[in-house]
Each structure stands twice: as C-alpha cells, then as structure tokens.
Amino acid sequence: MATPLIQISHLEKAFASNQSWFSQWRIDRGKLRRKKDKVHALNGVNLTINQGETLCVVGETGCGKSTLARVLMGLTAPSKGEVHYQDQRIDHLNDRQRMLFRRRMQMVFQNPYASLNPRMTVYQTLSEPIAFHNPQLSAKQVEEKIRPLLESVGIAPSNMDHYPHEFSGGQRQRISLARALSVEPDFIIADEPLSALDVSVQAQVLNLMMDKQEEHNLTYLFITHDLAVVEHFATRVAVMYLGRVCELASTKTLFSAPKHPYTQALLSAIPRLDNNTTQPIRLMGEVPTQMDKPIGCVFQARCPYANPRCYAESPDMIRQPDNSSVACHAVDEGRL
Amino acid sequence: MNLLSVSNLNVNFHLKGQDLAALIDVSFTLNRGERVAIVGESGAGKSVLGFSIVNLIDKPGYIKSGSIKLDNKEITKMTRPQLQEVRGKRIAMIFQDPMMTLNPVLTIGAQLVEAIRSHTRISFKDAKNIAIEKLHSVQIASPEKRFHQYPHELSGGMRQRVIIATVLLLNPDIIIADEPTTALDVTIQAEIIQLLLDICRNNSMALLLISHDLGVVSRIAERTIVMYAGRVVEEGxxxxxxxxxxxxxxxxxxxxxxxxxxxxxxxxxxxxxxxxxxxxxxxxxxxxxxxxxxxxxxxxxxxxxxxxxxxxxxxxxxxxxxxxxxxxxxxxx
Known part of the structure; x- marks a missing residue:
C-alpha cells in the first residue's frame, strides 16, 4: 500500500490582476462599486502524492501547473485549502518554520540558463545550500560532499570552479539537479526541466533523474506538457485544465483508456512517429482566461460533449472501475 | 527544374580572431510544392542554413562559397533591391517565437498592411481587405476585430496564425519555418501543423521546416535532411x-x-x-x-x-x- 507523502486538499490560488484603479469601478444594480478582477490560477485542487512515485502533472499553458508547484514549495501562499507534508500542515508556515521542509523539498526549474546564478561558480552554487543547512560542517567537509555529488551527475569535479556559462544546457540542468540533491531531499518538484533541451540531452537528464530516484528513493512531482516523456517516466498522471485536475490515473490506464474528453484530445494531439493516419481531435477555440470562475465544468467551452448539466454544475472527481478518477459528467452518465 | 537549389554552401563566422565554419558543403534541392525538413540538435547549423537562403546572415557571419539558386537566379550575388523582391514575395520566413517577430507597438492590421504595401502599390483599403481575407484563411475568428488589436492581446497560437497570415499575403513560393511550433502547446501545435499542411497543399507552396522534433517532422515533411556539426549527414x-x-x-x-x-x-x-x-x-x-x-x-x-x-x-x-x-x-x- 502506498503511503502518502504530500496531501493537497481544496487548494485555491487567485492572483489580483494589475488593473488600473479607474477600471476597478463598476455600476452594479444602480450603485457604483469597486471590484478587483482576479485570476483564478488554482480552482480547488485535490491531489495525493505517494512516497517514491513520480506524479506527472500535464496541461496546457495557463492551466495552473506551475502555480501548483510554487504553492507546494511555499513560494506563494495559497488563497484557500491545505497542504500536508506527511502529518504536518505546511502552507501558511513562516520562513523559519518552513526551513525544515525546504531541506526536504527541492525544486528544479525550467530554464537552466536563468536558474543558476551567473556570477557564482558551480562550487559556490552547491556549497551554499549545504553549508546553510549543515552549519556544523567545515569548508573542507562541504567540499568533500560536493565532489561525489558532481561526479554522480556526470560533471567532472575538476570543473568545480567554472561558471554556468561555461557549460552546455544539459550540463547546466544536471548542475541544477545536483543543487537540488545537495541537501538530500525526499521530494523534488521539477517544473518543465526538459523543455529547454534537445532530444538527445533530454534523454541524458531523464536517465539521470531515474537513477537518482532509485538511489535515494526520491518522490517526484514532474510538471510537463510533453506527453511522450510522461508516458515513459510517470507512475501516475494528473491532467489539469484551468486550475482543476480533470483526470488522475496510473500512466498505463491513462494512455490506454483516456476518459476525460480533454485527455483524449491531448493524447491525440501528440505527433507520433508511427501512426500518421489518425487525425488529432480538434478542440474548438483556445484556453479561456481565468478571470471569471466559470459556473459548471471548466472545460465546457471547448468540450464536444457538453450538455446543460455541464454548464450548471461543476463535476467532482469520481473513481472509475479501473482505479482512475475523472471529473466529467459525460463519463459519469455514461454518455461517453 | 528545381525551385531552389543550394550547392556546396559554406558559411563561416569570424569569432575571436578565428574563422569558424558553421556550414560545410551543404547541398540540397527543393521542388515546387515539396515539404522538406531539416533536423538536428542545437548548434547543427539548421537555422544558419535557413537564414543564409534569404541572405540574412549578418556580421560576423558571411557566405564563404557555394551557390543558392532560386529559379536559376543566384541569390548570393543579388543586390539589396533584388533581395528585397525575393524576401517576402518569393521566400517567406516563420520564426520560432511569434512575440519576437511581431512589433509590439503596432496593431496586427498595421503590420499586415505595411507588408503588402511595401511590395505592391495598392490603396490602404484594398490592402486591408486582403489582410482580413488572409486572417480569415488562417482560421482566425472575427478577423475585423483582430485587425485592430495589438500582439499582446492575442494568445501564442493566435499570434503564430497571424504570422502565417503575414507570410501568405504575398503568395510566396517557399516558406521557411524555423521551429514554428516549439513555443506552443501540443493541442495548439497540432492545429498549426494542420494549418501549415493545408496552406502548402492548397497553394502548392514549398515548405522548408527546421525542427528538432521528429514527431512534428514525420507529420509534415515528405523528405528529411539530417544535419550534424554544419554538415548534412543523411537525406531521404x-x-x-x-x-x-x-x-x-x-x-x-x-x-x-x-x-x-x-x-x-x-x-x-x-x-x-x-x-x-x-x-x-x-x-x-x-x-x-x-x-x-x-x-x-x-x-x-x-x-x-x-x-x-x-x-x-x-x-x-x-x-x-x-x-x-x-x-x-x-x-x-
């Protein structure tokens, strides 16, 4: 039985949009009122991340995947909802209280050109977190920790005094991973770590991530829009749309029998090498903005199967016979 | 006869006192209506090849030797006004990031009209009609409204459609698309791929697709050229x-x-x-x-x-x- 490491319940996050003061005034029922528009990035996310698994979060731009990562890491506070790490609630902690969890949760960012400090050598980049979280270590002991760490990600320790610009994109992403691993975390959030890299380099980084998971029994939350990577790498997949999880299933189930109409469209859109005969399912229109919280299902505007119930009532995640969970009225009613 | 033929093209860059070869003896041909892909990792010289076809290589780079012929006319020896005729009218380019290609301080309409009017002498009104018609043909909903909007008001997929509309304005013979779908989501990518395919088929335009995504390449291109370190290593x-x-x-x-x-x-x-x-x-x-x-x-x-x-x-x-x-x-x- 899988033990949950992180539990997310009813998580919501709204950002105030940067409107001018003047445009915040509306006439509402004969009265002048001031109302700030809000962008609803997360609209009630419920997720459990189990120990030792790789949970992939997929979805289009603007679906809230990166916001989810930032809220989990405590980089932004949620508007509503709770995040539990094992038994402790970790949202709304202050910096000092959070420090303990910062050591256990680390993050790898999308762009290795931006996430490494260009004015710090690799040694400085890696020694800072180690020395900070282990103040008892001497400078020599810190260096002794860094050498094997660099070697394990395939960077020669002799290059320790080089600056980020002297490395290629793949090497930089491996240094980012080494930095995340330097404090021996249990849980790593990787936000699109491969999208800035070439196919062959992607393979290197992905292999390294899988090796490290095996060595240290790591749990990954892997955020991506590349479904080919997901199919290869994930234990379970959560598909997000407009701030909600619309389908959650084991990788095998999701790819063999996608249920939510959005998942079906996403999967059909992957350009594959083998079958070029199948036409992708076309979704009408673009992702709507998250300015107004929609009544009913978030996918209603682009869904080919929408009926009046979808416009009125928001679907809940319902467990299916094959252990996947889907939030869709059409699936629930057996229309699909 | 081939529409475009590149033979023994060498492009060098003067960097740090060295003369470095970015493209070495690259040769290939493109026929009317054909869709060809150029594949390779970053640094293989794919984009340099795309740029040199329209003679857009700028200092410190230069075309060292070789020839690029469009309908048997040598592009490498053309004067500026002659090149101006080729660029846009005969060969058009689509770049990776649509936000970088569109001017953020001009409306979509102003940019489309400018593109038409710089090549043909027609009135603003006629140009506007053509622009709206082309926006419609790339499946942009309510093109009259979009005509007056700025690039930042459109989504990424929509912007790439506008770019494709710009390219279509002058009915070029060749479209060079440099990683046109890399910055887009899968679902939007699928739509843009379909759009590019339809446009090339309907107007019998040739497409030179530069990409590192073999999935995309297999959907679009009939022929593929694989490049490594400035050379073509495989073609078929x-x-x-x-x-x-x-x-x-x-x-x-x-x-x-x-x-x-x-x-x-x-x-x-x-x-x-x-x-x-x-x-x-x-x-x-x-x-x-x-x-x-x-x-x-x-x-x-x-x-x-x-x-x-x-x-x-x-x-x-x-x-x-x-x-x-x-x-x-x-x-x-």
Whole structure:
C-alpha cells in the first residue's frame, strides 16, 4: 500500500490582476462599486502524492501547473485549502518554520540558463545550500560532499570552479539537479526541466533523474506538457485544465483508456512517429482566461460533449472501475 | 527544374580572431510544392542554413562559397533591391517565437498592411481587405476585430496564425519555418501543423521546416535532411529514414525519443554533446560520439553514398554496402 507523502486538499490560488484603479469601478444594480478582477490560477485542487512515485502533472499553458508547484514549495501562499507534508500542515508556515521542509523539498526549474546564478561558480552554487543547512560542517567537509555529488551527475569535479556559462544546457540542468540533491531531499518538484533541451540531452537528464530516484528513493512531482516523456517516466498522471485536475490515473490506464474528453484530445494531439493516419481531435477555440470562475465544468467551452448539466454544475472527481478518477459528467452518465 | 537549389554552401563566422565554419558543403534541392525538413540538435547549423537562403546572415557571419539558386537566379550575388523582391514575395520566413517577430507597438492590421504595401502599390483599403481575407484563411475568428488589436492581446497560437497570415499575403513560393511550433502547446501545435499542411497543399507552396522534433517532422515533411556539426549527414524520404535510419547520428536521435524505450527503462542517450564551432574534430565530426567509430572515421571525412534508403555520409554504411555487394559477387561465382 502506498503511503502518502504530500496531501493537497481544496487548494485555491487567485492572483489580483494589475488593473488600473479607474477600471476597478463598476455600476452594479444602480450603485457604483469597486471590484478587483482576479485570476483564478488554482480552482480547488485535490491531489495525493505517494512516497517514491513520480506524479506527472500535464496541461496546457495557463492551466495552473506551475502555480501548483510554487504553492507546494511555499513560494506563494495559497488563497484557500491545505497542504500536508506527511502529518504536518505546511502552507501558511513562516520562513523559519518552513526551513525544515525546504531541506526536504527541492525544486528544479525550467530554464537552466536563468536558474543558476551567473556570477557564482558551480562550487559556490552547491556549497551554499549545504553549508546553510549543515552549519556544523567545515569548508573542507562541504567540499568533500560536493565532489561525489558532481561526479554522480556526470560533471567532472575538476570543473568545480567554472561558471554556468561555461557549460552546455544539459550540463547546466544536471548542475541544477545536483543543487537540488545537495541537501538530500525526499521530494523534488521539477517544473518543465526538459523543455529547454534537445532530444538527445533530454534523454541524458531523464536517465539521470531515474537513477537518482532509485538511489535515494526520491518522490517526484514532474510538471510537463510533453506527453511522450510522461508516458515513459510517470507512475501516475494528473491532467489539469484551468486550475482543476480533470483526470488522475496510473500512466498505463491513462494512455490506454483516456476518459476525460480533454485527455483524449491531448493524447491525440501528440505527433507520433508511427501512426500518421489518425487525425488529432480538434478542440474548438483556445484556453479561456481565468478571470471569471466559470459556473459548471471548466472545460465546457471547448468540450464536444457538453450538455446543460455541464454548464450548471461543476463535476467532482469520481473513481472509475479501473482505479482512475475523472471529473466529467459525460463519463459519469455514461454518455461517453 | 528545381525551385531552389543550394550547392556546396559554406558559411563561416569570424569569432575571436578565428574563422569558424558553421556550414560545410551543404547541398540540397527543393521542388515546387515539396515539404522538406531539416533536423538536428542545437548548434547543427539548421537555422544558419535557413537564414543564409534569404541572405540574412549578418556580421560576423558571411557566405564563404557555394551557390543558392532560386529559379536559376543566384541569390548570393543579388543586390539589396533584388533581395528585397525575393524576401517576402518569393521566400517567406516563420520564426520560432511569434512575440519576437511581431512589433509590439503596432496593431496586427498595421503590420499586415505595411507588408503588402511595401511590395505592391495598392490603396490602404484594398490592402486591408486582403489582410482580413488572409486572417480569415488562417482560421482566425472575427478577423475585423483582430485587425485592430495589438500582439499582446492575442494568445501564442493566435499570434503564430497571424504570422502565417503575414507570410501568405504575398503568395510566396517557399516558406521557411524555423521551429514554428516549439513555443506552443501540443493541442495548439497540432492545429498549426494542420494549418501549415493545408496552406502548402492548397497553394502548392514549398515548405522548408527546421525542427528538432521528429514527431512534428514525420507529420509534415515528405523528405528529411539530417544535419550534424554544419554538415548534412543523411537525406531521404521521411518515412523511410524514420523506419530505417542509416547514419548512427540519425539512429541516436530516434532512439533517444521516450517512445522508443519501454516505460520505466533507461532511454538510449547519445553520449557527449555537439562540439562547439571552434572544437570540431577531424574526420567525421560525429566520431567522438559514435559507437561504431574506427580509425578511418577519425581521419577522413566520409563522402555521400546511396544506401538504398537514403543518401548518407558514413564509412560504416559504406563498408556494409560493399560487403553485401561482394557477398553477392561470390554467390554469382
């Protein structure tokens, strides 16, 4: 039985949009009122991340995947909802209280050109977190920790005094991973770590991530829009749309029998090498903005199967016979 | 006759007092209405090739030798006004990031009208009609409204559609698309791919697609050119290259795709990385990363041979072909 490491319940996050003061005034029922528009990035996310698994979060731009990562890491506070790490609630902690969890949760960012400090050598980049979280270590002991760490990600320790610009994109992403691993975390959030890299380099980084998971029994939350990577790498997949999880299933189930109409469209859109005969399912229109919280299902505007119930009532995640969970009225009613 | 033919193109860059070769002896042809893809990792010279076709290589780069012929007219020797005629009207380019291509302080309409009016002498009203018609043809909803909007008001997919509309304005013969879908989501990518395909088929335009995504390439292109370290290493029909890649580099690229490995298994990575311009090895540039490299590969540059599947520059393929041929001879004896 899988033990949950992180539990997310009813998580919501709204950002105030940067409107001018003047445009915040509306006439509402004969009265002048001031109302700030809000962008609803997360609209009630419920997720459990189990120990030792790789949970992939997929979805289009603007679906809230990166916001989810930032809220989990405590980089932004949620508007509503709770995040539990094992038994402790970790949202709304202050910096000092959070420090303990910062050591256990680390993050790898999308762009290795931006996430490494260009004015710090690799040694400085890696020694800072180690020395900070282990103040008892001497400078020599810190260096002794860094050498094997660099070697394990395939960077020669002799290059320790080089600056980020002297490395290629793949090497930089491996240094980012080494930095995340330097404090021996249990849980790593990787936000699109491969999208800035070439196919062959992607393979290197992905292999390294899988090796490290095996060595240290790591749990990954892997955020991506590349479904080919997901199919290869994930234990379970959560598909997000407009701030909600619309389908959650084991990788095998999701790819063999996608249920939510959005998942079906996403999967059909992957350009594959083998079958070029199948036409992708076309979704009408673009992702709507998250300015107004929609009544009913978030996918209603682009869904080919929408009926009046979808416009009125928001679907809940319902467990299916094959252990996947889907939030869709059409699936629930057996229309699909 | 070929619409575009590039032969023995060499492009060099003057960097840090060195003269470095970015493209070495690149030759290929493009026929009317044909869709060809150029594939390779970053640094292979794909984009440099795209830019040099419209003579957009700027200092410190320059075209050292070779010829680029459009309908038998030499592009490398054209004057500025002649080039102006070619760019946009005959050959149009689509770039990776639509936000970088569109001017953020001008409306979509102003940019489209400017593009038409700089090439043809027509009234603003006529130009506007053409622009709206083209916006409509790339499936932009309510084009009259979009005409007056600024680029930041549109989503990424919509912006790329506007770019495609701009390209269509002057009915060019060739579209060069440099990673047109890299910045987009999968669902939007699928739509843009379909749009590009439809446009090329309906107007019999030739497409030169520059991409590193073999999935996208297999959807669009009829023929594929694989580049490594400034040279063409393999060229042939897309489907045949994907089903039976000959060059070890092409094999490596295909094997590195996640769908080529069993779920949960390690991916087959190509060891090492593309050498930078100033550290190109002798002989076959791929030899440090090639699992089959021999002494011959380290010293000599392989020539092109026809393997039956594709045209390929590799000593291993060459040896295999001669071996099978000699076996065949023995059987006859």
């Amino acid at each position: 029909p897309t489907l045949e290259i994907i089903n039976d890649p000959q060059h070890p580099y092409t094999q490596g690229l295909l094997n590195a795709l996640p769908q080529m490995a069993l779920p949960g298994q390690r991916l087959n990575q190509i060891v090492g990385s593309m050498p930078p311009l100033n550290e190109r090895p002798t002989g076959c540039a791929f030899h440090p990363r090639c699992p089959y490299a021999t002494d011959q590969c380290r010293q000599q540059q392989p020539g092109f041979i026809n393997s039956g599947v594709s045209t390929v520059a590799c000593f291993m393929v060459e040896d295999m072909l001669t071996d099978t041929n000699s076996d065949y001879d023995e059987e006859i004896d």
